[in-house]
Amino acid sequence: MRISSNQVESIxxxxxxxxxxxxxxxxxxxxxxxxxxTFSSRVEEAKELYARYRELPEVREEVVKGIQEHLxxxxxxxxxxxxxxxxxxxxxxxxxxxRGEFS
Numbered sequence: 606m607r608i609s610s611n612q613v614e615s616i617x618x619x620x621x622x623x624x625x626x627x628x629x630x631x632x633x634x635x636x637x638x639x640x641x642x643t644f645s646s647r648v649e650e651a652k653e654l655y656a657r658y659r660e661l662p663e664v665r666e667e668v669v670k671g672i673q674e675h676l677x678x679x680x681x682x683x684x685x686x687x688x689x690x691x692x693x694x695x696x697x698x699x700x701x702x703x704r705g706e707f708s
Contacts, residue, residue: 610663611699617655 675681 609695609699609702611702613658615702617651617658 672681
């Protein structure tokens with residue numbers, strides 16, 4: 606299964622959002638109760654992971670090189686129908702993720 610960048614970004618936003626909302630604690634200020642929010646250390650972890658994700662190359666050169674070698678040797682055979690099916694599947698997943706169906 607291939608995970609698209611849209612899916613990864615959606616999951617990170619979802620995780621960071623839930624971690625930021627974190628547990629609420631009640632405090633007392635001037636005799637009145639007041640809601641306070643505490644942020645989990647996981648928010649910082651999510652931000653760091655997201656930053657590292659953004660640094661990843663869009664194209665993995667080692668994978669491309671391996672496929673190119675197979676093409677040259679005649680060992681990489683994929684039908685047009687298979688390529689079209691995968692493209693449509695990818696588009697459907699990205700569409701559903703962008704609509705919030707899986708976030």
